[in-house]
Amino acid sequence: MSESKTRSPGTQTNDGSKKMLIAMVGIGVVCALLIVFTYEGTFGRIEMLKAEALEQAVFKVLPGITKTGIFELTSEGKFIPSDGKDRTKTLVYAGYDDQNTLKGIAIEAKGQGYADILKVLYGYDPASQSIVGFYVLESKETPGLGDKIEKDENFLSNFNGLSVALSEDFKTVINKVIPVKFGTKENSWEVEGITGATISTRAIGNIMGESTATMIPLIYQQQESFAFAPNAPTK
Amino acid sequence: MSPELKNIALKDAPSSTDEFIKGLWRENPVFVQVIGMCPVLAVSNSAENALAMGLATAFVLVMSNVLISSLRNFIPKQVRIATYILIIATFVTMVDYAIQAISVDLHKSLGAFISLIVVNCMILSRAEAFASKNTVSKSAIDGLGMGFGFVFALFCLGSVREILGNGSIFGFPIFPESYQEWIIMILPAGGFFTLAFWLLIFNHYKLKKAKS
Amino acid sequence: MFSKTLHISTSPHIRKGVSTDTIMQNVVWAMMPVLIFAVFSFGINALLVIVTAVVSSVLTEHVLCKWSNKESTISDWSAVITGILLGLTLPPIFPLWMTFLGGVFSVAIGKFVFGGLGYNLFNPALVGRAFLQAAFPVAITTWQSAFLEGRFFSISSSVLAFPFAEPKVDSISGATPLSAFKFDHVMTDSSDLALGLISGSTGETSAVIIILGGIYLIARKMMNWRIPVSILSTVFVLSGILYLIDDTIYPSPLFMLFSGGLMLGAVFMATDMVGSPITPLGVVIYGFFIGLLVVVIRVWGGLPEGVMYAILLGNALTPQIDNFIRPRVYGTKKTKS
Numbered sequence: 001m002s003e004s005k006t007r008s009p010g011t012q013t014n015d016g017s018k019k020m021l022i023a024m025v026g027i028g029v030v031c032a033l034l035i036v037f038t039y040e041g042t043f044g045r046i047e048m049l050k051a052e053a054l055e056q057a058v059f060k061v062l063p064g065i066t067k068t069g070i071f072e073l074t075s076e077g078k079f080i081p082s083d084g085k086d087r088t089k090t091l092v093y094a095g096y097d098d099q100n101t102l103k104g105i106a107i108e109a110k111g112q113g114y115a116d117i118l119k120v121l122y123g124y125d126p127a128s129q130s131i132v133g134f135y136v137l138e139s140k141e142t143p144g145l146g147d148k149i150e151k152d153e154n155f156l157s158n159f160n161g162l163s164v165a166l167s168e169d170f171k172t173v174i175n176k177v178i179p180v181k182f183g184t185k186e187n188s189w190e191v192e193g194i195t196g197a198t199i200s201t202r203a204i205g206n207i208m209g210e211s212t213a214t215m216i217p218l219i220y221q222q223q224e225s226f227a228f229a230p231n232a233p234t235k
Numbered sequence: 236m237s238p239e240l241k242n243i244a245l246k247d248a249p250s251s252t253d254e255f256i257k258g259l260w261r262e263n264p265v266f267v268q269v270i271g272m273c274p275v276l277a278v279s280n281s282a283e284n285a286l287a288m289g290l291a292t293a294f295v296l297v298m299s300n301v302l303i304s305s306l307r308n309f310i311p312k313q314v315r316i317a318t319y320i321l322i323i324a325t326f327v328t329m330v331d332y333a334i335q336a337i338s339v340d341l342h343k344s345l346g347a348f349i350s351l352i353v354v355n356c357m358i359l360s361r362a363e364a365f366a367s368k369n370t371v372s373k374s375a376i377d378g379l380g381m382g383f384g385f386v387f388a389l390f391c392l393g394s395v396r397e398i399l400g401n402g403s404i405f406g407f408p409i410f411p412e413s414y415q416e417w418i419i420m421i422l423p424a425g426g427f428f429t430l431a432f433w434l435l436i437f438n439h440y441k442l443k444k445a446k447s
Numbered sequence: 448m449f450s451k452t453l454h455i456s457t458s459p460h461i462r463k464g465v466s467t468d469t470i471m472q473n474v475v476w477a478m479m480p481v482l483i484f485a486v487f488s489f490g491i492n493a494l495l496v497i498v499t500a501v502v503s504s505v506l507t508e509h510v511l512c513k514w515s516n517k518e519s520t521i522s523d524w525s526a527v528i529t530g531i532l533l534g535l536t537l538p539p540i541f542p543l544w545m546t547f548l549g550g551v552f553s554v555a556i557g558k559f560v561f562g563g564l565g566y567n568l569f570n571p572a573l574v575g576r577a578f579l580q581a582a583f584p585v586a587i588t589t590w591q592s593a594f595l596e597g598r599f600f601s602i603s604s605s606v607l608a609f610p611f612a613e614p615k616v617d618s619i620s621g622a623t624p625l626s627a628f629k630f631d632h633v634m635t636d637s638s639d640l641a642l643g644l645i646s647g648s649t650g651e652t653s654a655v656i657i658i659l660g661g662i663y664l665i666a667r668k669m670m671n672w673r674i675p676v677s678i679l680s681t682v683f684v685l686s687g688i689l690y691l692i693d694d695t696i697y698p699s700p701l702f703m704l705f706s707g708g709l710m711l712g713a714v715f716m717a718t719d720m721v722g723s724p725i726t727p728l729g730v731v732i733y734g735f736f737i738g739l740l741v742v743v744i745r746v747w748g749g750l751p752e753g754v755m756y757a758i759l760l761g762n763a764l765t766p767q768i769d770n771f772i773r774p775r776v777y778g779t780k781k782t783k784s
Contacts, residue, residue: 016313023309027310
């Protein structure tokens with residue numbers, strides 16, 4: 001910040017501009033120092049809170065787990081353990097119980113909602129081939145309407161046992177997850193909407209449909225890569 | 236400032252309680268001066284957000300007032316605005332980090348409006364109109380008065396909007412389960428309506444006082 | 448320009464025997480068949496909603512006039528029209544306390560803060576409805592099916608919801624043709640639409656009766672026929688073009704004309720004398736703008752219906768239109784269009 005300020009008045013060398021230069025640089029340096037100190041002082045806690053919030057979400061969507069591990073999707077479509085720092089990668093979170101057996105995988109997905117991009121996290125249980133939990137990470141949907149996707153119990157119950165069963169060759173989801181109107185849910189792969197929040201619930205249904213169609217076959221085929229690794233960064 | 240001018244200024248100088256009350260009530264930045272409206276309308280959708288935003292702004296106001304008035308003889312006139320912005324931006328960045336460290340959720344709901352405190356005209360106007368001409372202690376009191384006036388106004392808006400729009404205050408429900416929320420009150424349009432309502436009350440009160 | 452001894456007064460210099468009150472009364476008469484059909488198709492619920500809207504509008508006008516130490520202006524019938532229009536745009540099972548609030552808001556914020564009749568920028572009834580739409584989005588999109596058994600005797604529990612309490616909706620709600628199309632791609636028969644055998648807001652369902660009311664007003668020269676004609680033809684042409692491009696995605700132009708509040712809005716709301724432009728060309732531009740917005744909101748917007756917002760935005764554009772399109776003063780050269 002202080003560097004950029006020094007350039008502008010520096011061409012003339014009379015007393016006035018020298019004074020200006022000193023004042024600006026001096027204040028700039030003091031300000032920069034203040035910011036650096038605050039940053040250093042709060043950095044650790046901010047990182048911790050952010051990681052905690054994400055971890056809590058993982059625990060929410062995967063019931064019955066006690067430990068988590070982070071994995072990233074490589075460009076070849078393989079999952080490798082990750083430290084979760086690189087947010088540009090597609091990250092998934094594996095959840096384990098006390099015996100270190102894999103209980104499920106939490107997957108992040110996003111898409112266009114009514115107001116802005118919606119970011120959700122959902123838990124996949126390979127044993128029952130179904131979605132077992134759902135949590136909205138980021139949403140700017142209309143309060144009182146679209147934001148029911150975070151609270152409406154009937155809507156959230158869609159994601160308790162939402163079927164994403166795979167075909168025989170484990171390459172595709174047999175029935176793609178689709179949104180349906182409130183009161184018309186007939187099959188376990190349908191996401192029943194909320195009256196008055198049609199657009200937001202449809203968006204969620206479509207986000208889930210897109211994400212599960214690509215991620216679930218990949219994850220199911222590579223279940224062994226999610227085996228509990230004690231030296232992997234877990235918490 | 237020449238010595239004579241200083242003397243005149245001192246003679247007519249109001250007491251420090253006067254200075255405080257001025258910002259809180261008589262020259263309230265929101266209800267009387269109607270400045271710094273961006274956060275007033277945008278983040279007053281709940282009492283908690285309003286209070287957090289108000290306190291953050293008040294902190295920046297007090298700190299920048301103190302620093303600017305203590306440096307007032309050192310800052311060259313030609314670059315004063317740039318310097319003020321630099322100082323204000325520093326405190327805003329500090330507040331931004333502090334709020335993140337307090338609660339991620341709170342930071343999420345205040346969002347971009349924290350950074351926008353930098354361009355809140357209330358802070359710059361106090362720096363230019365008051366802190367650059369007055370002593371450190373007076374500037375501090377002015378900042379406190381204006382800051383708390385701002386907190387008070389934001390809280391007035393935030394509580395009305397949360398009660399009507401969400402049926403709660405500070406997140407605690409105050410109506411029976413069957414209460415119908417007025418969604419519009421937590422939408423931006425509700426901010427304008429509530430502000431108009433408070434300005435109406437304020438002006439009505441002022442007119443009445445002026446008449447009697 | 449003129450000698451100072453000349454007596455100058457603004458036009459009109461020759462007055463017709465028609466006063467504001469007479470025009471307003473005629474508008475009320477023109478709306479009567481719409482009202483009767485609303486009560487006929489939706490029963491006592493619709494009657495209660497409309498009566499409440501009228502009572503609250505008139506009451507608000509009266510009280511605000513008294514507060515500001517003015518003579519009460521309720522006798523000019525404008526508050527009655529605002530109330531009827533508001534009632535006609537609401538769903539038949541809309542809670543009465545919300546209707547009352549809407550009436551208060553229409554007159555207080557939609558008309559009175561601007562200075563009363565003749566000064567309001569927007570159609571007051573639509574301001575009230577926009578407020579209700581934003582405040583209670585669920586209640587305002589809960590519809591009753593038309594021609595239910597026993598509709599003249601049973602009052603819906605939703606209508607009688609306790610003030611400030613959430614309405615309990617009984618299981619008689621039906622989807623409007625527009626929302627059925629938007630969310631489920633179900634088309635409603637055009638003849639049902641024209642005759643009003645569908646669910647919707649109390650007064651918007653029967654296009655034929657609304658058109659008859661409009662023709663009456665036009666025949667009596669109390670309404671500018673260019674406004675409804677330009678709105679409806681714009682909607683027809685634009686949606687016709689879209690329909691020709693791809694009839695699987697876009698609705699047919701007839702469906703667009705006869706569904707939702709378009710007829711009611713074009714005939715009774717967009718024609719509000721205060722909120723619409725003065726010149727013939729200005730009126731056509733105004734109508735085109737509203738028609739364009741209706742098509743854009745219905746086809747690409749997130750909401751199934753957009754007539755209300757289209758008219759409000761048209762009202763907002765009116766001062767600009769009047770500013771740019773000025774009639775040539777008699778005897779002077781045309782300066783700029």
